Amino acid sequence: MTVDRILPTEEAHDLLDLTRELATRELDGKADDYERRGEFPRDLLRTLGRSGLLGLPYPEADGGSGQPYEVYLQVLETLAGSWLAVAEAVSVHTLACYPVHAHGTERQRKMLPDMLGGELLGAYCLSEPQGGSDAAALTTKATRDGCGWSVTGTKAWITHAGQADFYNIFARTGGEGARGISCLLAEAGAPGLHPQTPERTMGLRSSPPAQVVLDNLHVDADHLIGEENGGFRIAMEALDAGRLGIAACAVGLGQAAVDYAAAYAKERTQFGKPIAAFQGLGFMLADMSTQVSAARALLLSAARLKDAGRPFSIEAAKAKLFATDVAMKVTTDAVQVLGGYGFVSDHPVERWFREAKVLQIVEGTNQIQRLVISRALTG
Known part of the structure; x- marks a missing residue:
């Protein structure tokens, strides 16, 4: 549709x-x-x-x-x-x-x-094996080496690891907490930058994340992005917009699941009529479509705030939370509409179901989004 x-x-x-x-x-x-x-x-x-x-x-x-x-x-x-x-x-x-x-x-x-223009593909290296949601506690360290920085540590769950041409690396250049983090720009192939074997993932197997080991990676002084120790603010600004991107992916996945399930229900017959004609299944499809439309409306409302230059981070958190939860619910229901056929890989709803799960995790888990929203409400 x-x-x-x-x-x-x-x-x-x-x-x-x-x-x-x-x-x-x-x-x-x-x-x-x-x-x-x-x-x-x-x-x-x-x-x-x-x-x-x-x-x-x-x-x-x-x-x-x-x-x-x-x-x-x-x-x-x-x-x-x-x-x-x-x-x-x-x-x-x-x-x-x-x-x-x-x-x-x-x-x-x-x-x-x-x-x-797409000639250079980028990666965003913030998360670490022991610190995903608590990004301010990262331990990757960058120390001055005379003509720049020497970076040591491990980044985790990095999309485009091993594929990217440039890497944004967030590393500790000062004291503890958010105020001691800087953003450094490194090029693929630099000595000391080692993408690891891709993770074996439930979904998105054509774009699996991987760890990136940084072993005395040298980054020239002029590759510091922004101010020294000002990288955490850059990271959070980028993630606000990135959450809208993941919400949009969730809406697209959900819409595809609705469309496929509805088309299947019109063609599949049981007891002498299409299964879409049975009220129990028809109401399920109606709820699926309504939820996706609501997620899209919330997403675009947040986008318009951003476009107008107004604060949008809380609305981005709401959009990411709601849209990805909807994608998980709608793809689950799409599998149910197809019955046994939804459980096999002959139909794409099986893949969409697996893919929807990761959207509730990346760019801040949905539990973190709830924390962001609740803190905004309660001060």
Whole structure:
């Protein structure tokens, strides 16, 4: 089903049409093969980048497309409906470009056209094996070595590890807590930067995360992004926007599950009529569709706040929480609609069910989102 869109410009409508065309031509029908082989679709990311889809929310002067977040998120939703791993890769890459865009020096910003054009793929190295949600407690350490920094530690759950061309590395350069963290930019292949074997994941097997071991990695002094010990603020700014990206992926996945389940229910007959005609199942489909629409509305409301330059972090947390919980619920129900056929890999709902789970975890678990929202309410 094509969802009716109210977009701010005719250009945005054209962009969404282009995205649908690219998704149909380049993504549809390919996910299962890549997932089975555990192969990352790097060339597809380059294709999307050369089509202008990897720099959508960034200014044209930097090599982006200058689109509002409201539009960018609907593009992500469309991509996620065809192949979640690709949409998540676009979201993570967009997140990884943020530090240089918002806080980079003039020299660092010269990389933006290649970053936003998809020639350079980014990774965002914040989490650690013992510190995911408690990012301010990270232990990766960067010490001055005369002409820059020497970085030692291990990062965990890094999307694009081993695939990325540049890595944002958050490391401790000062005292304990959030005020002692800096953001450093490292290039792939640098001595001392060692991506590890990809994790064996439940879903997103064509884009599995991996640890990145940093063994006396040298980072030149001019690769410090922003102020020394000011990296935690950069990390949190990027994550606010990144949560909207994951919410958009969840909405796209949920919409795909609704559409597939409804189409199946109209074709599958039992007791002489399509199973969609049975009220118990029809009401389930109605609830699934309503939940996805509600998640989309919450997501776009948060995006409009961001586009207007107003505070949006709490609304981003709400959107991420609600949309990813909805994706988990809707994909579970889609499996139920298909019955036994939903339990086998012949139908995509089995994969979508597995993929939905990770969306409740990445960019801050949904328990952390509830903590953020509750603290905002109670002070």
